[in-house]
Amino acid sequence: xxxxxxxxxxxxxxxxxxxxxxxxxxxxxxxxxxxxxxxxxxxxxxxxxxxxxxxxxxxxxxxxxxxxxxxxxxxxxxxxxxxxxxxxxxxxxxxxxxxxxxxxxxxxxxxxxxxxxxxxxxxxxxxxxxxxxxxxxxxxxxxxxxxxxxxxxxxxxxxxxxxxxxxxxxxxxxxxxxxxxxxxxxxxxxxxxxxxxxxxxxxxxxxxxxxxxxxxxxxxxxxxxxxxxxxxxxxxxxxxxxxxxxxxxxxxx
Amino acid sequence: xxxxxxxxxxxxxxxxxxxxxxxxxxxxxxxxxxxxxxxxxxxxxxxxxxxxxxxxxxxxxxxxxxxxxxxxxxxxxxxxxxxxxxxxxxxxxxxxxxxxxxxxxxxxxxxxxxxxxxxxxxxxxxxxxxxxxxxxxxxxxxxxxxxxxxxxxxxxxxxxxxxxxxxxxxxxxxxxxxxxxxxxxxxxxxxxxxxxxxxxxxxxxxxxxxxxxxxxxxxxxxxxxxxxxxxxxxxxxxxxxxxxxxxxxxxxxxxxxxxxxxxxxxxxxxxxxxxxxxxxxxxxx
Numbered sequence: 022x023x024x025x026x027x028x029x030x031x032x033x034x035x036x037x038x039x040x041x042x043x044x045x046x047x048x049x050x051x052x053x054x055x056x057x058x059x060x061x062x063x064x065x066x067x068x069x070x071x072x073x074x075x076x077x078x079x080x081x082x083x084x085x086x087x088x089x090x091x092x093x094x095x096x097x098x099x100x101x102x103x104x105x106x107x108x109x110x111x112x113x114x115x116x117x118x119x120x121x122x123x124x125x126x127x128x129x130x131x132x133x134x135x136x137x138x139x140x141x142x143x144x145x146x147x148x149x150x151x152x153x154x155x156x157x158x159x160x161x162x163x164x165x166x167x168x169x170x171x172x173x174x175x176x177x178x179x180x181x182x183x184x185x186x187x188x189x190x191x192x193x194x195x196x197x198x199x200x201x202x203x204x205x206x207x208x209x210x211x212x213x214x215x216x217x218x219x220x221x222x223x224x225x226x227x228x229x230x231x232x233x234x235x236x237x238x239x240x241x242x243x244x245x246x247x248x249x250x251x252x253x254x255x256x257x258x259x260x261x262x263x264x265x266x267x268x269x270x271x272x273x274x
Numbered sequence: 275x276x277x278x279x280x281x282x283x284x285x286x287x288x289x290x291x292x293x294x295x296x297x298x299x300x301x302x303x304x305x306x307x308x309x310x311x312x313x314x315x316x317x318x319x320x321x322x323x324x325x326x327x328x329x330x331x332x333x334x335x336x337x338x339x340x341x342x343x344x345x346x347x348x349x350x351x352x353x354x355x356x357x358x359x360x361x362x363x364x365x366x367x368x369x370x371x372x373x374x375x376x377x378x379x380x381x382x383x384x385x386x387x388x389x390x391x392x393x394x395x396x397x398x399x400x401x402x403x404x405x406x407x408x409x410x411x412x413x414x415x416x417x418x419x420x421x422x423x424x425x426x427x428x429x430x431x432x433x434x435x436x437x438x439x440x441x442x443x444x445x446x447x448x449x450x451x452x453x454x455x456x457x458x459x460x461x462x463x464x465x466x467x468x469x470x471x472x473x474x475x476x477x478x479x480x481x482x483x484x485x486x487x488x489x490x491x492x493x494x495x496x497x498x499x500x501x502x503x504x505x506x507x508x509x510x511x512x513x514x515x516x517x518x519x520x521x522x523x524x525x526x527x528x529x530x531x532x533x534x535x536x537x538x539x540x541x542x543x544x545x546x547x548x549x550x551x552x553x554x555x556x557x558x559x
Contacts, residue, residue: 079442104446108445111444114436114443118437118439122458130444134444134445134450134454187445
């Protein structure tokens with residue numbers, strides 16, 4: 022396992038209009054680990070990972086200062102092609118959001134849009150992505166069925182497969198289990214752990230048990246500030262910050 | 275003082291009757307036309323051409339009406355869809371967009387006879403398109419354009435934002451997202467809107483009267499620049515100038531056919547809309 026930095030934020034500040042959401046964030050995220058970002062609702066954790074694929078660009082009032090470095094390149098640089106960036110930094114959302122298309126077409130969508138493959142080669146990509154998302158066995162005989170006919174947990178794994186299909190380097194997961202039942206949650210969690218072999222996984226959660234179960238590195242964000250960040254064991258056993266301790270012990274959140 | 279509960283009861287009964295009355299009007303019209311027109315519905319009437327006011331059938335009128343709505347949709351459909359995409363996806367929220375939207379909506383309120391007159395002056399004389407299928411279809415298109423724009427814009431707006439987010443997050447461009455995900459998800463809604471516009475166009479008389487033909491043509495146009503017959507204009511002509519029971523019967527027959535086409539389109543549109551709503555509610559069950 023390499024031990025290099027994949028994403029680094031340098032003095033990252035973000036506000037929506039006059040509302041300051043992220044305050045001077047400095048953190049570096051390591052390749053091939055699961056990094057969890059936890060914190061109470063409204064602390065800015067979703068906004069943070071949405072800066073990593075520049076999805077905040079869709080919000081007109083969003084102002085960003087500072088840098089986010091992906092493999093040595095500032096993603097806010099004028100030369101950066103947002104389309105290419107988003108291909109490299111994939112995202113899975115809070116609510117499963119498959120397209121109203123077939124299971125196959127959901128996974129084939131990304132590769133098709135990027136002109137990566139067609140025909141047999143596309144079939145191979147779809148199959149591999151579904152296998153990597155631990156969904157293949159359940160859907161291999163019904164690839165032409167509507168994705169909306171799947172259960173919530175299956176839909177979320179389909180969304181993961183869809184993300185994997187364009188071979189990203191980083192996978193962002195924005196509270197991927199908050200709309201799922203415990204059994205489906207367990208499947209997604211074990212999947213996250215498997216995915217770190219080939220990808221850098223960053224997961225946002227307000228559920229600190231989940232952060233403890235899946236993450237190698239854990240960050241605690243509070244009102245837009247990075248309160249705590251380090252190896253998961255360290256953060257959970259011996260937090261350096263009083264607020265982190267209160268959050269972990271369930272005094273708020 | 276009147277007891278509030280009693281008052282409530284009378285109000286309810288009164289409102290019930292007003293609602294029933296509006297339905298009764300529709301039923302009365304359909305019943306009247308059906309009874310009067312039913313006797314005319316023979317194969318001969320539907321498949322032969324008219325001769326003067328009292329003889330023959332309405333074949334060129336039926337086909338002419340379909341031709342006219344076809345030309346109208348070829349024009350108003352794509353422009354309506356693309357303008358709808360612009361208004362919902364690209365138009366900035368500013369004064370220019372507001373003015374644009376105001377004009378589109380005002381166009382919907384322009385009386386059809388005025389649009390017909392404009393069609394006559396601009397398309398028929400100025401552009402030299404003649405009194406023709408082309409002029410009539412285009413003028414009809416002007417008339418229903420606000421509806422197709424509006425229907426497309428609303429159908430596209432109704433597509434969940436999460437679809438757009440998912441597509442953009444995969445690295446698809448904005449246009450790819452609109453073309454491959456948003457427009458496809460909105461398609462049934464757009465088609466429903468277009469069909470309702472079509473329903474308006476099929477029954478329109480004033481616009482076609484001034485731009486397409488006299489209604490009594492006994493031949494189908496051989497080119498798009500020849501005059502074309504249509505059911506509404508035929509009906510208007512023989513009802514106002516026929517003066518014989520044979521002519522009136524033909525008017526009722528034409529009205530019944532027109533009503534039939536209109537009903538088929540509306541039923542189809544509302545079935546499609548219901549299907550669309552049902553399909554999109556089945557989520558995350």
